[in-house]
Amino acid sequence: MTSKTLDNFLNGSILDLKQRGLFNEIDTVEGANGPVIRIQGKELINLSSNNYLGLATDERLKQAASEAIDSYGVGSGAVRTINGTSDLHIALEERIAAFKGTEAAISYQSGFNCNMAAISAVMDKNDAILSDSLNHASIIDGCRLSKAKIIRFEHSDMDDLRRKAEEARSTGNFNKIMVITDGVFSMDGDIAKLPEIVEIAEAYDLITYVDDAHGSGVTGKGAGTVKHFGLQDRIDFQMGTLSKAIGVVGGYVAGKSNLIDWLKVRSRPFLFSTAVSPADAIASTKAIELLMESTELNEKLWENGDYLKQGLKALGFTIGASETPITPCIIGDEKVAQQFSKRLVEEGIYAKSIVFPTVPRGTGRVRNMPTAAHTKEMLDKSIAVYEKVGKEMGLI
Ligand SMILES: *Cc1c(COP(=O)(O)O)cnc(C)c1O
Numbered sequence: 001m002t003s004k005t006l007d008n009f010l011n012g013s014i015l016d017l018k019q020r021g022l023f024n025e026i027d028t029v030e031g032a033n034g035p036v037i038r039i040q041g042k043e044l045i046n047l048s049s050n051n052y053l054g055l056a057t058d059e060r061l062k063q064a065a066s067e068a069i070d071s072y073g074v075g076s077g078a079v080r081t082i083n084g085t086s087d088l089h090i091a092l093e094e095r096i097a098a099f100k101g102t103e104a105a106i107s108y109q110s111g112f113n114c115n116m117a118a119i120s121a122v123m124d125k126n127d128a129i130l131s132d133s134l135n136h137a138s139i140i141d142g143c144r145l146s147k148a149k150i151i152r153f154e155h156s157d158m159d160d161l162r163r164k165a166e167e168a169r170s171t172g173n174f175n176k177i178m179v180i181t182d183g184v185f186s187m188d189g190d191i192a193k194l195p196e197i198v199e200i201a202e203a204y205d206l207i208t209y210v211d212d213a214h215g216s217g218v219t220g221k222g223a224g225t226v227k228h229f230g231l232q233d234r235i236d237f238q239m240g241t242l243s244k245a246i247g248v249v250g251g252y253v254a255g256k257s258n259l260i261d262w263l264k265v266r267s268r269p270f271l272f273s274t275a276v277s278p279a280d281a282i283a284s285t286k287a288i289e290l291l292m293e294s295t296e297l298n299e300k301l302w303e304n305g306d307y308l309k310q311g312l313k314a315l316g317f318t319i320g321a322s323e324t325p326i327t328p329c330i331i332g333d334e335k336v337a338q339q340f341s342k343r344l345v346e347e348g349i350y351a352k353s354i355v356f357p358t359v360p361r362g363t364g365r366v367r368n369m370p371t372a373a374h375t376k377e378m379l380d381k382s383i384a385v386y387e388k389v390g391k392e393m394g395l396i
Pocket residue numbers: 110111112113115136138139182186211212213214241242243244249250251
Protein backbone atom coordinates (compact mmCIF):
# COMPACT_ATOMS: atom_id res chain seq x y z
CA MET A 1 0.00 0.00 0.00
CA THR A 2 1.30 3.46 -0.83
CA SER A 3 1.30 6.33 1.62
CA LYS A 4 -2.07 7.85 2.49
CA THR A 5 -0.38 10.90 3.98
CA LEU A 6 1.40 11.53 0.70
CA ASP A 7 -1.82 11.12 -1.30
CA ASN A 8 -3.65 13.54 0.94
CA PHE A 9 -0.85 16.07 0.67
CA LEU A 10 -0.59 15.81 -3.12
CA ASN A 11 -4.29 15.78 -3.93
CA GLY A 12 -5.03 18.64 -1.54
CA SER A 13 -2.13 20.77 -2.76
CA ILE A 14 -2.85 20.21 -6.46
CA LEU A 15 -6.52 21.03 -5.98
CA ASP A 16 -5.56 24.20 -4.13
CA LEU A 17 -3.28 25.33 -6.98
CA LYS A 18 -5.94 24.54 -9.56
CA GLN A 19 -8.55 26.54 -7.66
CA ARG A 20 -6.20 29.53 -7.50
CA GLY A 21 -5.38 29.26 -11.21
CA LEU A 22 -1.73 28.52 -10.42
CA PHE A 23 -1.48 24.95 -11.70
CA ASN A 24 0.71 25.12 -14.77
CA GLU A 25 -0.42 22.88 -17.63
CA ILE A 26 2.68 22.10 -19.69
CA ASP A 27 2.44 22.11 -23.49
CA THR A 28 4.12 19.31 -25.43
CA VAL A 29 6.20 20.51 -28.38
CA GLU A 30 5.96 18.04 -31.26
CA GLY A 31 9.32 18.12 -33.03
CA ALA A 32 12.23 20.54 -32.96
CA ASN A 33 12.38 23.70 -30.86
CA GLY A 34 12.90 26.28 -33.60
CA PRO A 35 11.41 29.65 -34.56
CA VAL A 36 8.22 27.77 -35.47
CA ILE A 37 6.99 24.95 -33.25
CA ARG A 38 4.11 22.51 -33.41
CA ILE A 39 1.78 22.02 -30.43
CA GLN A 40 -1.31 19.83 -30.72
CA GLY A 41 -0.78 19.67 -34.45
CA LYS A 42 -0.76 23.45 -34.84
CA GLU A 43 2.19 25.49 -36.13
CA LEU A 44 3.01 28.49 -33.96
CA ILE A 45 5.62 31.23 -34.18
CA ASN A 46 7.77 30.55 -31.13
CA LEU A 47 8.57 33.62 -29.03
CA SER A 48 9.20 31.67 -25.83
CA SER A 49 12.50 29.84 -26.17
CA ASN A 50 15.95 30.78 -24.90
CA ASN A 51 17.42 29.47 -28.14
CA TYR A 52 18.62 33.00 -28.90
CA LEU A 53 20.84 32.18 -31.84
CA GLY A 54 18.81 29.33 -33.30
CA LEU A 55 21.68 26.94 -32.56
CA ALA A 56 19.42 24.23 -31.08
CA THR A 57 18.65 23.12 -34.62
CA ASP A 58 21.83 24.27 -36.38
CA GLU A 59 23.01 21.83 -39.05
CA ARG A 60 26.69 22.22 -38.12
CA LEU A 61 25.99 21.31 -34.49
CA LYS A 62 23.78 18.40 -35.49
CA GLN A 63 26.52 17.09 -37.77
CA ALA A 64 29.16 17.35 -35.01
CA ALA A 65 26.85 15.64 -32.51
CA SER A 66 26.02 12.81 -34.85
CA GLU A 67 29.71 12.19 -35.61
CA ALA A 68 30.39 12.12 -31.86
CA ILE A 69 27.68 9.52 -31.39
CA ASP A 70 29.23 7.38 -34.13
CA SER A 71 32.67 7.40 -32.55
CA TYR A 72 31.95 7.85 -28.82
CA GLY A 73 28.48 6.39 -28.31
CA VAL A 74 25.67 8.07 -26.42
CA GLY A 75 26.78 8.09 -22.78
CA SER A 76 29.79 9.29 -20.81
CA GLY A 77 29.95 6.12 -18.74
CA ALA A 78 30.79 7.45 -15.28
CA VAL A 79 31.21 10.58 -13.22
CA ARG A 80 34.04 12.78 -14.42
CA THR A 81 36.45 11.88 -11.61
CA ILE A 82 36.16 8.12 -12.07
CA ASN A 83 36.39 7.70 -15.82
CA GLY A 84 33.72 9.88 -17.38
CA THR A 85 36.05 12.67 -18.51
CA SER A 86 36.66 12.38 -22.23
CA ASP A 87 38.85 14.46 -24.50
CA LEU A 88 35.58 16.06 -25.67
CA HIS A 89 34.88 17.42 -22.17
CA ILE A 90 38.42 18.79 -21.95
CA ALA A 91 38.12 20.40 -25.39
CA LEU A 92 34.81 21.98 -24.35
CA GLU A 93 36.36 23.46 -21.21
CA GLU A 94 39.32 24.81 -23.14
CA ARG A 95 36.98 26.50 -25.61
CA ILE A 96 34.87 27.99 -22.82
CA ALA A 97 37.96 29.45 -21.13
CA ALA A 98 39.15 30.95 -24.42
CA PHE A 99 35.68 32.32 -25.15
CA LYS A 100 35.40 33.91 -21.70
CA GLY A 101 38.99 35.14 -21.54
CA THR A 102 39.91 33.18 -18.40
CA GLU A 103 42.69 30.77 -17.42
CA ALA A 104 40.39 27.75 -17.11
CA ALA A 105 36.81 26.49 -17.01
CA ILE A 106 34.80 23.58 -15.63
CA SER A 107 31.61 22.23 -17.16
CA TYR A 108 28.57 20.77 -15.42
CA GLN A 109 25.42 18.97 -16.50
CA SER A 110 23.24 22.06 -16.31
CA GLY A 111 23.29 25.69 -15.35
CA PHE A 112 21.07 24.93 -12.40
CA ASN A 113 23.33 22.33 -10.92
CA CYS A 114 26.38 24.44 -11.73
CA ASN A 115 25.08 27.11 -9.34
CA MET A 116 24.28 24.47 -6.74
CA ALA A 117 27.80 23.11 -7.19
CA ALA A 118 29.98 26.16 -7.41
CA ILE A 119 28.53 28.40 -4.71
CA SER A 120 28.52 25.70 -2.06
CA ALA A 121 32.03 24.53 -2.93
CA VAL A 122 33.44 27.89 -1.92
CA MET A 123 31.04 29.40 0.63
CA ASP A 124 30.11 27.97 4.02
CA LYS A 125 28.33 28.81 7.26
CA ASN A 126 31.00 31.27 8.33
CA ASP A 127 30.49 33.34 5.17
CA ALA A 128 27.94 35.81 3.78
CA ILE A 129 26.49 36.25 0.31
CA LEU A 130 25.11 39.55 -0.98
CA SER A 131 22.46 38.50 -3.50
CA ASP A 132 20.41 40.65 -5.89
CA SER A 133 16.71 40.37 -5.02
CA LEU A 134 15.84 39.27 -8.57
CA ASN A 135 18.47 36.56 -8.85
CA HIS A 136 17.51 33.27 -10.52
CA ALA A 137 16.11 30.38 -8.46
CA SER A 138 19.26 28.30 -8.97
CA ILE A 139 21.38 31.05 -7.41
CA ILE A 140 19.01 31.23 -4.45
CA ASP A 141 19.14 27.46 -3.99
CA GLY A 142 22.92 27.38 -4.40
CA CYS A 143 23.25 30.07 -1.73
CA ARG A 144 20.93 28.18 0.62
CA LEU A 145 22.84 24.96 0.13
CA SER A 146 26.10 26.67 1.14
CA LYS A 147 24.60 27.63 4.55
CA ALA A 148 26.21 31.07 4.25
CA LYS A 149 24.19 34.03 5.53
CA ILE A 150 22.19 35.38 2.60
CA ILE A 151 21.85 39.16 2.52
CA ARG A 152 19.52 40.35 -0.23
CA PHE A 153 20.07 43.75 -1.78
CA GLU A 154 17.45 45.66 -3.76
CA HIS A 155 17.53 44.86 -7.46
CA SER A 156 20.50 46.63 -9.10
CA ASP A 157 20.51 49.20 -6.29
CA MET A 158 24.19 50.02 -5.86
CA ASP A 159 23.67 52.22 -2.80
CA ASP A 160 21.92 49.35 -1.08
CA LEU A 161 24.68 46.93 -2.10
CA ARG A 162 27.38 49.27 -0.83
CA ARG A 163 25.58 49.80 2.48
CA LYS A 164 25.08 46.08 3.03
CA ALA A 165 28.65 45.25 2.00
CA GLU A 166 29.94 47.83 4.47
CA GLU A 167 27.70 46.46 7.21
CA ALA A 168 28.66 42.83 6.55
CA ARG A 169 32.34 43.73 6.50
CA SER A 170 32.25 45.91 9.60
CA THR A 171 30.64 43.28 11.84
CA GLY A 172 33.79 41.22 11.30
CA ASN A 173 31.68 38.10 11.62
CA PHE A 174 32.33 36.60 8.22
CA ASN A 175 35.36 34.85 6.80
CA LYS A 176 34.42 35.42 3.17
CA ILE A 177 31.79 37.63 1.56
CA MET A 178 30.51 37.11 -1.98
CA VAL A 179 28.38 39.31 -4.21
CA ILE A 180 26.30 37.37 -6.70
CA THR A 181 24.15 38.57 -9.57
CA ASP A 182 22.57 37.58 -12.84
CA GLY A 183 24.42 39.23 -15.75
CA VAL A 184 21.16 39.76 -17.65
CA PHE A 185 17.86 39.58 -15.76
CA SER A 186 15.55 37.42 -17.80
CA MET A 187 12.19 38.87 -16.84
CA ASP A 188 12.95 42.48 -17.81
CA GLY A 189 16.04 42.09 -19.98
CA ASP A 190 18.08 44.59 -17.96
CA ILE A 191 21.85 44.24 -17.50
CA ALA A 192 23.58 44.10 -14.09
CA LYS A 193 25.68 47.16 -13.20
CA LEU A 194 28.88 45.18 -13.22
CA PRO A 195 31.37 48.09 -13.27
CA GLU A 196 29.91 49.43 -10.02
CA ILE A 197 29.57 45.96 -8.53
CA VAL A 198 33.26 45.33 -9.21
CA GLU A 199 34.22 48.64 -7.61
CA ILE A 200 32.21 47.86 -4.50
CA ALA A 201 33.66 44.35 -4.44
CA GLU A 202 37.18 45.71 -4.58
CA ALA A 203 36.46 48.25 -1.84
CA TYR A 204 35.06 45.63 0.55
CA ASP A 205 37.06 42.58 -0.55
CA LEU A 206 34.10 40.65 -1.97
CA ILE A 207 34.25 37.55 -4.14
CA THR A 208 32.40 38.28 -7.41
CA TYR A 209 30.06 35.79 -9.08
CA VAL A 210 28.13 36.57 -12.28
CA ASP A 211 25.53 34.14 -13.63
CA ASP A 212 25.44 35.04 -17.30
CA ALA A 213 22.89 32.46 -18.46
CA HIS A 214 21.02 35.07 -20.52
CA GLY A 215 24.12 37.09 -21.42
CA SER A 216 26.32 34.48 -23.06
CA GLY A 217 25.79 34.49 -26.81
CA VAL A 218 23.84 37.72 -26.44
CA THR A 219 25.80 40.59 -24.84
CA GLY A 220 29.46 41.47 -25.45
CA LYS A 221 29.10 40.46 -29.11
CA GLY A 222 28.28 36.98 -27.85
CA ALA A 223 30.99 36.57 -25.22
CA GLY A 224 28.71 37.77 -22.43
CA THR A 225 28.12 40.58 -20.00
CA VAL A 226 31.51 40.43 -18.28
CA LYS A 227 33.21 40.86 -21.67
CA HIS A 228 30.68 43.56 -22.59
CA PHE A 229 32.13 45.64 -19.75
CA GLY A 230 35.70 44.40 -20.27
CA LEU A 231 35.86 42.99 -16.74
CA GLN A 232 37.28 39.50 -17.42
CA ASP A 233 40.17 40.09 -15.01
CA ARG A 234 38.00 41.46 -12.21
CA ILE A 235 35.22 38.87 -11.87
CA ASP A 236 36.03 35.67 -9.98
CA PHE A 237 33.23 33.43 -11.25
CA GLN A 238 31.89 33.75 -14.78
CA MET A 239 29.09 31.24 -14.67
CA GLY A 240 26.94 30.38 -17.68
CA THR A 241 24.77 27.80 -19.31
CA LEU A 242 25.13 25.83 -22.53
CA SER A 243 21.36 25.42 -22.79
CA LYS A 244 20.27 28.89 -23.89
CA ALA A 245 22.11 30.76 -26.66
CA ILE A 246 24.59 27.88 -27.01
CA GLY A 247 21.61 25.70 -27.90
CA VAL A 248 22.56 22.42 -26.20
CA VAL A 249 22.65 21.55 -22.48
CA GLY A 250 25.09 22.01 -19.60
CA GLY A 251 26.55 24.70 -17.37
CA TYR A 252 30.02 26.05 -16.60
CA VAL A 253 32.22 28.27 -14.51
CA ALA A 254 35.13 30.10 -16.11
CA GLY A 255 37.77 31.66 -13.90
CA LYS A 256 41.32 31.36 -12.60
CA SER A 257 43.04 27.96 -12.55
CA ASN A 258 43.08 27.66 -8.78
CA LEU A 259 39.29 28.19 -8.67
CA ILE A 260 38.68 25.55 -11.34
CA ASP A 261 41.10 23.12 -9.66
CA TRP A 262 39.16 23.53 -6.39
CA LEU A 263 35.77 23.04 -8.06
CA LYS A 264 37.07 19.81 -9.62
CA VAL A 265 37.84 18.36 -6.20
CA ARG A 266 35.09 19.93 -4.11
CA SER A 267 31.92 20.56 -6.14
CA ARG A 268 29.54 17.72 -5.52
CA PRO A 269 27.59 17.54 -8.81
CA PHE A 270 30.97 17.28 -10.57
CA LEU A 271 32.05 14.48 -8.24
CA PHE A 272 28.80 12.55 -7.98
CA SER A 273 26.84 13.03 -11.19
CA THR A 274 27.70 11.75 -14.67
CA ALA A 275 28.92 14.26 -17.23
CA VAL A 276 26.95 15.41 -20.28
CA SER A 277 27.02 13.03 -23.23
CA PRO A 278 29.76 13.16 -25.89
CA ALA A 279 27.26 14.59 -28.39
CA ASP A 280 26.30 17.40 -26.00
CA ALA A 281 29.95 18.21 -25.30
CA ILE A 282 30.96 18.42 -28.94
CA ALA A 283 27.84 20.32 -30.00
CA SER A 284 28.51 22.94 -27.31
CA THR A 285 32.16 23.18 -28.35
CA LYS A 286 31.12 23.66 -31.95
CA ALA A 287 28.63 26.38 -30.97
CA ILE A 288 31.29 28.29 -29.06
CA GLU A 289 33.68 28.00 -32.00
CA LEU A 290 31.01 29.43 -34.28
CA LEU A 291 30.48 32.35 -31.93
CA MET A 292 34.21 33.02 -31.74
CA GLU A 293 34.54 32.96 -35.54
CA SER A 294 31.63 35.18 -36.44
CA THR A 295 29.21 37.64 -34.88
CA GLU A 296 26.68 37.17 -37.67
CA LEU A 297 24.08 35.30 -35.59
CA ASN A 298 24.56 37.68 -32.69
CA GLU A 299 23.96 40.69 -34.94
CA LYS A 300 20.85 39.09 -36.41
CA LEU A 301 19.53 38.46 -32.89
CA TRP A 302 19.90 42.12 -31.92
CA GLU A 303 18.42 43.28 -35.20
CA ASN A 304 15.37 41.06 -34.66
CA GLY A 305 15.09 42.15 -31.04
CA ASP A 306 15.11 45.82 -32.03
CA TYR A 307 12.59 45.21 -34.78
CA LEU A 308 10.11 43.48 -32.48
CA LYS A 309 10.56 46.10 -29.75
CA GLN A 310 9.97 48.97 -32.17
CA GLY A 311 6.91 47.24 -33.58
CA LEU A 312 5.27 46.61 -30.21
CA LYS A 313 6.18 50.05 -28.88
CA ALA A 314 4.70 51.74 -31.94
CA LEU A 315 1.42 49.92 -31.25
CA GLY A 316 1.37 51.47 -27.78
CA PHE A 317 2.40 48.49 -25.65
CA THR A 318 4.56 48.98 -22.55
CA ILE A 319 7.76 47.06 -23.18
CA GLY A 320 9.73 48.08 -20.09
CA ALA A 321 13.40 49.00 -20.01
CA SER A 322 15.01 45.97 -21.60
CA GLU A 323 18.63 46.44 -22.69
CA THR A 324 18.72 43.11 -24.53
CA PRO A 325 16.57 41.32 -27.12
CA ILE A 326 14.28 40.07 -24.30
CA THR A 327 11.02 41.93 -24.94
CA PRO A 328 8.47 41.93 -22.14
CA CYS A 329 5.04 43.29 -22.93
CA ILE A 330 3.82 44.45 -19.53
CA ILE A 331 0.07 44.15 -19.06
CA GLY A 332 -0.29 44.51 -15.27
CA ASP A 333 -3.22 42.40 -14.11
CA GLU A 334 -2.26 38.72 -13.89
CA LYS A 335 -5.53 37.34 -15.26
CA VAL A 336 -5.49 39.75 -18.21
CA ALA A 337 -1.88 38.82 -18.99
CA GLN A 338 -2.83 35.14 -19.01
CA GLN A 339 -5.87 35.76 -21.20
CA PHE A 340 -3.77 37.87 -23.57
CA SER A 341 -1.22 35.09 -23.96
CA LYS A 342 -3.98 32.55 -24.53
CA ARG A 343 -5.41 34.67 -27.35
CA LEU A 344 -1.96 35.11 -28.92
CA VAL A 345 -1.55 31.33 -28.99
CA GLU A 346 -4.98 30.90 -30.58
CA GLU A 347 -3.84 33.35 -33.25
CA GLY A 348 -0.61 31.43 -33.89
CA ILE A 349 1.93 33.21 -31.65
CA TYR A 350 3.49 31.24 -28.83
CA ALA A 351 4.37 33.89 -26.23
CA LYS A 352 3.89 32.97 -22.60
CA SER A 353 2.50 35.02 -19.76
CA ILE A 354 4.68 35.45 -16.71
CA VAL A 355 2.99 36.42 -13.47
CA PHE A 356 3.53 36.62 -9.71
CA PRO A 357 5.54 35.09 -8.03
CA THR A 358 8.00 34.97 -10.96
CA VAL A 359 7.59 38.75 -11.34
CA PRO A 360 6.24 41.28 -8.79
CA ARG A 361 2.47 41.39 -8.25
CA GLY A 362 0.66 43.70 -10.67
CA THR A 363 3.36 43.42 -13.35
CA GLY A 364 1.95 40.41 -15.20
CA ARG A 365 3.37 40.28 -18.68
CA VAL A 366 3.80 38.37 -21.87
CA ARG A 367 7.47 37.84 -22.51
CA ASN A 368 8.83 37.63 -26.04
CA MET A 369 12.13 36.04 -26.90
CA PRO A 370 13.01 36.89 -30.49
CA THR A 371 15.93 34.89 -31.88
CA ALA A 372 18.37 35.05 -34.78
CA ALA A 373 16.32 32.31 -36.46
CA HIS A 374 13.14 34.36 -36.84
CA THR A 375 12.46 35.88 -40.25
CA LYS A 376 11.08 39.39 -40.79
CA GLU A 377 7.83 37.78 -41.95
CA MET A 378 7.49 35.90 -38.65
CA LEU A 379 8.09 39.08 -36.67
CA ASP A 380 5.65 41.05 -38.85
CA LYS A 381 3.00 38.40 -38.30
CA SER A 382 3.68 38.50 -34.55
CA ILE A 383 3.30 42.28 -34.45
CA ALA A 384 0.08 42.08 -36.49
CA VAL A 385 -1.38 39.53 -34.06
CA TYR A 386 -0.36 41.69 -31.10
CA GLU A 387 -2.25 44.56 -32.72
CA LYS A 388 -5.35 42.47 -33.34
CA VAL A 389 -5.50 40.93 -29.86
CA GLY A 390 -4.43 44.14 -28.15
CA LYS A 391 -7.29 46.07 -29.76
CA GLU A 392 -9.78 43.28 -29.18
CA MET A 393 -8.94 43.29 -25.45
CA GLY A 394 -8.85 47.08 -25.20
CA LEU A 395 -5.17 47.16 -24.23
CA ILE A 396 -4.07 49.56 -26.95
C1 LIG B 1 18.21 29.26 -17.09
C2 LIG B 1 19.06 29.78 -16.00
C3 LIG B 1 19.84 28.91 -15.23
C4 LIG B 1 19.76 27.43 -15.39
O1 LIG B 1 20.36 26.99 -16.55
P1 LIG B 1 20.03 25.53 -17.12
O2 LIG B 1 21.21 25.22 -17.96
O3 LIG B 1 18.76 25.63 -17.88
O4 LIG B 1 19.92 24.61 -15.95
C5 LIG B 1 20.67 29.46 -14.28
N1 LIG B 1 20.72 30.79 -14.08
C6 LIG B 1 19.98 31.66 -14.79
C7 LIG B 1 20.09 33.13 -14.55
C8 LIG B 1 19.12 31.18 -15.77
O5 LIG B 1 18.38 32.03 -16.48
